[in-house]
Amino acid sequence: MQIHVVQPGQNLSGIASAYNTTVEDIVEANEIPDPSTLAVGQAIVIPIIGRFYWVQPGDTLWSIGQRFGISYQQLAQVNQIPTNLPLQVGTRLYIPELPKRNVETNAYVEPLGGTVTPALEQAAREAAPYLTYLAPFSFQIQRDGSLKEPLLNNFPEIAGQNNVTLMMVVTNLEEGQFSDELGRIVLTDQAVQDKLLDTIVQKAQQYGFRDIHFDMEYLRPEDREAYNTFLRKAKQRFSAQGWLMSTALAPKTSADQKGRWYEAHDYRAHGEIADFVVIMTYEWGYSGGPAMAVSPIGPVREVLEYALSEMPSNKIMMGQNLYGYDWTLPFVEGGEYAKAVSPQRAIELAKQYNVPIQYDQKAQAPHFNYVDAEGKEHEVWFEDARSIQAKFDLIKELNLRGISYWKLGLPFPQNWLLITENFNVVKR
Numbered sequence: 001m002q003i004h005v006v007q008p009g010q011n012l013s014g015i016a017s018a019y020n021t022t023v024e025d026i027v028e029a030n031e032i033p034d035p036s037t038l039a040v041g042q043a044i045v046i047p048i049i050g051r052f053y054w055v056q057p058g059d060t061l062w063s064i065g066q067r068f069g070i071s072y073q074q075l076a077q078v079n080q081i082p083t084n085l086p087l088q089v090g091t092r093l094y095i096p097e098l099p100k101r102n103v104e105t106n107a108y109v110e111p112l113g114g115t116v117t118p119a120l121e122q123a124a125r126e127a128a129p130y131l132t133y134l135a136p137f138s139f140q141i142q143r144d145g146s147l148k149e150p151l152l153n154n155f156p157e158i159a160g161q162n163n164v165t166l167m168m169v170v171t172n173l174e175e176g177q178f179s180d181e182l183g184r185i186v187l188t189d190q191a192v193q194d195k196l197l198d199t200i201v202q203k204a205q206q207y208g209f210r211d212i213h214f215d216m217e218y219l220r221p222e223d224r225e226a227y228n229t230f231l232r233k234a235k236q237r238f239s240a241q242g243w244l245m246s247t248a249l250a251p252k253t254s255a256d257q258k259g260r261w262y263e264a265h266d267y268r269a270h271g272e273i274a275d276f277v278v279i280m281t282y283e284w285g286y287s288g289g290p291a292m293a294v295s296p297i298g299p300v301r302e303v304l305e306y307a308l309s310e311m312p313s314n315k316i317m318m319g320q321n322l323y324g325y326d327w328t329l330p331f332v333e334g335g336e337y338a339k340a341v342s343p344q345r346a347i348e349l350a351k352q353y354n355v356p357i358q359y360d361q362k363a364q365a366p367h368f369n370y371v372d373a374e375g376k377e378h379e380v381w382f383e384d385a386r387s388i389q390a391k392f393d394l395i396k397e398l399n400l401r402g403i404s405y406w407k408l409g410l411p412f413p414q415n416w417l418l419i420t421e422n423f424n425v426v427k428r
Contacts, residue, residue, distance in 0.1 A: 001421045002046035003385045005359075006038045019046045031344065031413045039350040041357030043366065043384040045414050055091040068095045103395065103423040104402035106133035106167060106278065106317060109155065109409070116153040123408045124155060128162035130419050132402070132426050133211060135167035139203065140174070143185055145195030147203060156207050163427040167246070168209035170200060171216065178218035180260070187219070187226040197237050204243065210428070212238050213278075215248035219264035228269040235273050244275040251281050251303040251319075255310070271311020278404040279307055282321040287338040291327040291379040293365035295320065297390050304398055317404045320391055322412050324382025329369075342410035346382035357384075364390040385414040392422045402426075 004015055012023045012035050027035050029047040038044075053064060061072035061083060068075075076083045079093050109124050111117075128134060136155050140148040147170070159166045172183045185192055200212060212234065219227060231247065238245045247270050250261045257263070270277050281300040285292040300318070307316050324346050325338035341349070346366075350357050353370035360367060367381045395403060402423075405415075419425065 001417060002048055002051040003389060004044050004046050005386070006040055006042045006044065008040050011036075011038065015044070015046070019048055019052070021046060021048055029413070029417055031411065033348070034351075037351055039347055039355075039357055041359065041366070041368070042347055042350070043357075043359075043386050043414075045385050045417050047417070050094060050096045053093045053095055055087045055089055055093065057089055059087055059089075061087065064093065069098055070095065100422060100424045101396065102426050103400075104132040104276075104317065104426050104428075105130060105419065105423075106135055106402070106404040107131055107322075108135045108137045108169065108405065108407040110137040110407050111151040111153075114151075116151050116155075120409050121154055121158070123411070124158050127408055127416065128158050128164050130416050130425055131162070131164050132428055133165045133167040133404075134159045135169050135213060137407070138169040138171040138173060138215065139200075141170060141172055141182060141186055141196060143182060143192070145186070145192040145199060147196070147199050149203070152207060160208070165211055165244075165428045166207065166209045167211045167213045168200065168204055168207075169213045169215055171214075172219070178216075180218050180220045180223075183216055183219040183227075183264075184223055186216075187223050187230050193230060193233075197234060200234075201237065201241065204241070209243070211244040211246055211275075213246045213248065217248070217250065218260050221260070221263035224264040224266055227264055228266055228273065231270070231273045245273075246276045246278065247274045248278045248280060249307075251279055251299075253302050253306045267307055267310035271307075271315055274315070276315045276317055276401055277307075277311070278317045278319055279303060280319040280406070282319050282406065285325060285381050287325055287340065288334075290331040291325070291329070291338070291367075291381060293360065293363040293367070293381050294324060294383070295391070296360075296363035296365060297387075297394065298362065300391070301394060304394070304400070308398060313399045314401050316398075316400045317402045318391065318395060318400055319404050319406060320388070321383065322405050322407065322415065323410045324380060326378055326380045329377040329379055340410065341380065341382060343382050343384055343412045343414070345410075346380050347384075349380060359386060383412060383415075385418060388412075388415050388418055389422075392418060396422070 016023045030044050065072040065075045136150050174182050235245045249265045252262050282295040285294045323340045326341050327338040350368050355368050355370045357366050357368050365387045366384045369379050
């Protein structure tokens with residue numbers, strides 16, 4: 001597949017012609033609502049086998065081959081050019097489809113407002129063919145060791161129909177917030193702990209969960225070892241059932257990183273105990289903070305490289321957002337929260353206000369500014385085909401287990417297209 005960035009004056013007819021495909025195929029692949037208008041700077045995926053590359057100054061067959069994982073001899077053979085002559089800038093080279101590596105993928109799904117909407121259930125159905133795990137969020141621990149169940153509706157059925165492993169997400173959420181006191185009770189009161197593990201086993205058997213996933217956040221720093229001990233106990237219990245056990249980890253860059261979100265998360269211990277971990281590498285740009293990329297590639301890499309110093313790469317799933325944010329400017333601490341937007345909605349906003357989409361090369365993320373009908377300035381950061389491809393390239397480079405999405409419900413069709421272009425999704 002080809003990622004094409006729309007230039008001023010371009011339309012779908014011309015773009016389709018350039019790649020020997022059809023307007024209809026491009027519209028369908030990218031779910032473009034109005035084919036007659038495109039946003040300048042919009043990234044679209046061209047559904048062709050392989051891709052094209054235009055030679056840039058300084059390129060050689062060897063450097064291009066290194067970039068795309070193909071030998072310079074094969075690249076020359078495919079394009080019927082000699083290996084001993086310099087390349088002309090602007091020459092179009094065809095890069096054939098290359099072998100794919102296996103990865104595991106997960107997606108959380110969080111019903112809100114007391115119902116599972118048809119749209120959310122449909123999002124799960126559409127994503128399921130591309131998933132290893134589906135994770136309804138969440139089973140909330142109660143102070144007596146019982147569990148408050150999430151709405152499951154047809155999620156178990158959807159998982160079963162698509163050979164997807166149901167992930168049972170267990171959290172210390174209490175009244176909408178992660179609770180350190182609830183965490184303390186569970187991790188230090190053996191009677192509560194035993195009841196919790198009994199309840200988890202009963203619920204997992206009832207609904208068919210085959211991975212138990214602990215997302216316990218904002219724990220007291222002094223409960224770090226108690227959490228590790230609890231996980232060892234839980235792992236032994238779940239292994240006896242033939243189940244996996246995984247955990248969610250805050251995005252740390254050192255073992256001694258300070259802060260209530262980080263100190264009780266022991267990367268080395270989780271890497272030894274759990275079958276795999278999900279590292280929450282997103283929310284640098286968040287709804288209550290200043291405008292910036294949600295998951296800039298530099299900080300994401302830094303977290304993952306630290307994780308690799310503490311655990312094997314095949315235990316690490318990189319967290320990835322399926323959304324962006326629309327901030328109203330100027331940012332005021334404690335003021336108006338940014339609104340979550342899907343990649344599709346972000347593109348429509350750029351078209352609506354006739355502003356070009358920019359791309360930050362350092363963050364590897366698209367963004368733009370616009371002024372609304374009330375004269376208020378906005379800044380939008382989101383994800384597109386380029387930014388998600390950059391993350392997929394990082395997964396390959398670091399040889400990670402896979403990727404975990406937070407969360408289904410905001411449409412991003414390009415992501416699923418590029419999953420199939422880059423990887424073979426493992427089914428368990």
